[in-house]
Amino acid sequence: MTGTGRYRSMEEMQQSIIASGCEIVTVAVRRVQTNAPGHEGLAEAIDWSKIWMLPNTAGCQTAEEAIRVARLGREMAKLLGQEDNNFVKLEVIPDPKYLLPDPIGTLQAAEQLVKEGFAVLPYINADPMLAKRLEEVGCATVMPLGSPIGSGQGISTAANIAIIIENAQVPVVVDAGIGVPSEAALAMEMGADLVLINSAIALAKNPAAMARAMAQGVEAGRLAYLAGRIPIKSAASASSPLTGTIAP
Template sequence: MKENFDRLKIGDKFFNSRLMLGTGKYKKSVDAINSIKNSECEIVTVAVRRLPTNLKNDNISFLNDLDWKKLWLLPNTAGSQTAEEAIRMAFLGHELACQIGQENNFFVKLEVISDPKYLLPDPIGTLKAAEFLVKKGFTVLPYINADPILALHLEDLGCATVMPLGSPIGSGQGLNNLANIQIIIENATIPVIVDAGIGTPSEATIAMELGADGVLLNTAVAQSKNPGQMAYAMNLGVQAGRLAYLAGRMEKKYYANPSSPLNQISKLL
């Protein structure tokens, strides 16, 4: 395998893949397992509230069938309506990471959502929880609205990434906040992971072409007709977008410009 020199660094850990997958909404466990494999992702996010306190005694979850030597668990605090709830879920998430042999895993995807209809993140609660968890040594990946100023505040607090939403969770509306996401990317010195709303590989590609450092998605794969195939497509979309960003797009021109200019042809003759 060709060595990857363009690795994603979050906290003090490096990853080859820039695609992260969620584990909810799959109709069958085998679909989730195949999707994770086909996506070639290395970070898998799981809602702490959906897990038993002891994974070893759990005969329902497919998590015990995953190879945690190759995957990194990203516990998330989904379902937390207050900062206090999210903090509690973060500590429980670390305990679950310890159960799969990742004792040094203090990653947490921080979600504080008090809005039951649109599931939009609470900026005040997120800031409060993030400040506490960073001080406690957690690697905090906060899920936020595409708010450039909030993103800067979270970076100043010591968050490892910021994760602006493309559009509401599970909506598949795509990148409705492109302008603000681009500002966040331009201002940030930490990785920017576009999270939520992406429905197609082309939308994942657009996010990466903007300069996003990664993409996290779930519903677009889990609710597709063929989750394993869609996961593979998302993997390719993220890779294509990253390569295009690094290559640098051509300059847009007002007038047409022939791809085979006559003066260039004459020089070749």
């Protein structure tokens, strides 16, 4: 998954989406509807017959706000030709400095939106208990952060994400903090089903090239996970056998 925010131009966004090979793109409903700077004409700039829209509730500080914006997002998707699109990336973020999601507000909004037929993809702290609770109320995925949004710090919550992956019966999406392809690969090597990357692509010197690199990192990480890594040992283990060698 990729996003649509923070690009220097609409052209760079379009090129990056193509280069990434992604199938799902997030759109900030409030910013599109208010024509916020950088979002003018965004909804019309993407071929929604080829890309699945993931409306998100970015900018919402309470559960009530997020529920209202999610409803607007569903209508926006319908207007753009995706009649069956009930997806929403749920963000409830009252903290303006660290942009950390509110676990209580997120759970409250998720419960209501699931009742209204939404496929809810909640953005959360890497909290295994919250992830399980959101799964139990019917969320389609859980989306734990790797590190704070846009920080490029990589995956600093690996231990908790590993627990979430181990226990989840829904897809796990590592969202936020990934800065380079090796970190995207790491998320996939851990067993994540998807990653969502926006800032690392949009703010790169060459966004389209970074998008392509991220795609390759994701593919490599997934293949490595399926292949199965060797056990980690405390001592060396020779790659060539000692039997059958020439005696000194």
